[in-house]
Amino acid sequence: MTQEQTMAACAVNAWTTQIDRATKLFSGASDQQLLAEIAPGKNRLIYLFGHLLAVHDAMRPLLGIGPRRYEHLDAAFLTGADKAVADLPSTASLKEMWEEVHASLLAAFNAWSPADWVGKHTAVSDDDFAKNPLRNRLAVLLNRTGHLAYHLGQCVLAPKT
Amino acid sequence: MTQEQTMAACAVNAWTTQIDRATKLFSGASDQQLLAEIAPGKNRLIYLFGHLLAVHDAMRPLLGIGPRRYEHLDAAFLTGADKAVADLPSTASLKEMWEEVHASLLAAFNAWSPADWVGKHTAVSDDDFAKNPLRNRLAVLLNRTGHLAYHLGQCVLAPKT
Numbered sequence: 097m098t099q100e101q102t103m104a105a106c107a108v109n110a111w112t113t114q115i116d117r118a119t120k121l122f123s124g125a126s127d128q129q130l131l132a133e134i135a136p137g138k139n140r141l142i143y144l145f146g147h148l149l150a151v152h153d154a155m156r157p158l159l160g161i162g163p164r165r166y167e168h169l170d171a172a173f174l175t176g177a178d179k180a181v182a183d184l185p186s187t188a189s190l191k192e193m194w195e196e197v198h199a200s201l202l203a204a205f206n207a208w209s210p211a212d213w214v215g216k217h218t219a220v221s222d223d224d225f226a227k228n229p230l231r232n233r234l235a236v237l238l239n240r241t242g243h244l245a246y247h248l249g250q251c252v253l254a255p256k257t
Numbered sequence: 258m259t260q261e262q263t264m265a266a267c268a269v270n271a272w273t274t275q276i277d278r279a280t281k282l283f284s285g286a287s288d289q290q291l292l293a294e295i296a297p298g299k300n301r302l303i304y305l306f307g308h309l310l311a312v313h314d315a316m317r318p319l320l321g322i323g324p325r326r327y328e329h330l331d332a333a334f335l336t337g338a339d340k341a342v343a344d345l346p347s348t349a350s351l352k353e354m355w356e357e358v359h360a361s362l363l364a365a366f367n368a369w370s371p372a373d374w375v376g377k378h379t380a381v382s383d384d385d386f387a388k389n390p391l392r393n394r395l396a397v398l399l400n401r402t403g404h405l406a407y408h409l410g411q412c413v414l415a416p417k418t
Contacts, residue, residue: 102393238399
């Protein structure tokens with residue numbers, strides 16, 4: 097592997113490690129556990145589940161992989177706060193969407209060359225990218241890996257029963 | 258910048274972003290706030306502060322930068338759980354050590370070439386590194402950035418007053 101291939105592989109590895117932890121946590125949680133607040137008066141586990149799902153679905157257009165698949169999640173999990181929307185998707189459907197989104201992201205990640213990784217994401221203009229080449233796909237992946245870890249740290253605080 | 262320089266810069270950027278958030282959070286917290294639990298029955302903010310400090314200090318030998326500086330923190334913040342040690346360092350001294358550790362890490366990060374980043378860390382043998390070249394310095398940085406984000410997500414839950 098070249099240096100840049102190794103570096104990209106490390107970043108994908110870091111992402112996959114956190115995704116695997118999250119998948120285990122959410123898929124292993126009962127409906128009752130998902131409805132618990134992570135701490136008194138804070139977000140419910142199900143909100144963070146749907147929030148991460150919506151944010152990761154939005155990585156598809158941001159990284160130029162494809163269109164959003166689950167934009168209907170945004171009102172309940174992204175643009176609104178927890179409990180703003182009463183009627184949530186079933187936990188079974190959330191778990192299914194979770195698998196699909198992450199499979200589609202990982203397939204793209206594994207196919208990209210180093211040039212793809214340091215290429216610009218779709219939310220930055222050519223001019224701005226020329227000024228700051230760090231606004232690339234790899235930076236988006238690292239940012240979203242951090243965002244995921246941040247919320248995972250909160251999820252593990254939720255009551256287990 | 259070459260592709261591999263850009264990639265390394267993205268990773269350092271992701272680290273620095275999280276460190277800046279943590280610095281703001283801990284340096285802006287009063288002694289009383291630092292003694293609060295992040296949620297009822299969970300770790301206190303001061304424990305996570307010292308924990309991150311000890312883990313980041315240990316990155317120095319792990320990355321071949323230099324020896325530990327603050328190994329005396331480990332009993333209270335790393336090997337033991339919160340409240341196992343009653344006599345903690347002053348918050349002023351923790352804040353000072355925090356600045357020093359991160360300045361020393363960042364100075365090394367900014368001086369490293371891509372070859373340094375994909376070089377092995379000190380806790381892996383030559384044989385094991387030959388089998389898995391992802392056990393490199395960059396992977397350590399990405400792992401610790403995730404660890405930091407994980408605990409930051411918890412720290413923001415602490416009561417503000």
